[in-house]
Amino acid sequence: MKKAEDHMKPKRYGMVIDLDKCTGCGACMVACSAENNVPFKKDESQKLLSITWMRVFKLSNKEKYPNTDICYLPRPCMHCEGHAGHSPCVSVCPATVTDYSNETGIVSQIYTRCFGCRYCMGACPYHARYFNWWDPVWPKGMEKMLNPDVSVRMRGVVEKCSFCYHRYQRAKDRAYLDGEHEIEEAAYQTACTQACPARAITFGDLENPEHKVHELKKDPNAFRLLERLGTNPKVYYVLTREWVRKSGDNYLKHEEPGHIATKH
Helix, strand or coil, rough: CCHHHHHHCCCEEEEECCCCCCCCCCHHHHHHHHHHCCCCCCCCCCCHHHHCCCCEEEEEEECCCCCCCCCEEEEECCCCCCCCCCCHHHHHHHCCCCEEEECCCCEECCCCHEEEEEEEEHHCCCCCECCCCCCCCCCCHHHHHHHCCCCCCCCCCEEECCCHHHHHHHHHHHHHCCCCCCCHHHHCCHHHHHCCCCCCEEECCCCCCCCCCHHCCCCEEEEEEHHCCCCCCCCCECCCCCHHHHHHHHHCCCCCCCCCCCCC
């Protein structure tokens, strides 16, 4: 039986994404944007100015036919833990806009504190943060579909993936009301996880043996992007193609793949 103390146990929410299953459909990107009121522009051709908390990259082994191979890689915020919670973005923010939660392991973003210095964007090695160059303008009638649980960001602030933290708050409140002492795995899931038609994304508490991600992260084919930087991200990838692992880990020419032990 769960105990009341379980509410106080620190959690480390994270993802395991199976790249062998990902088809690059982009459903996770659409679901993320809709769930979190991510603004868009009339002209989305300038992708460097577009805001996409979850972005799907298309990778290629750059081989000629018939050896050509491609892989789609979804990239949310990695919610780095670094050393004792000192992720790169948290360490450089002069206004304590972004912070690491010891309760959930999620890196937060407090928009009303942000004054747009963009230090966090420069510190993030995953390019997972975006700057709002304009106030969001919604087509007539579209304001009715905005999520009331997520604040709309103003011009001049940085935003990023939050692991749909508002859903965690809702699940936590419901657990208390129901007299439960633990948030069930199904009670808190991100929008991208639920939208993926290939079920390539698995979300949960990395430290909870009852959650699927706890075992999936131990897969022999699991790895994390830019592992050697020591950012200790909470997003794991699983696939069997070595060329993708080599690209993601950013090995130097003189380094052998697999020389870095992944921290689980």
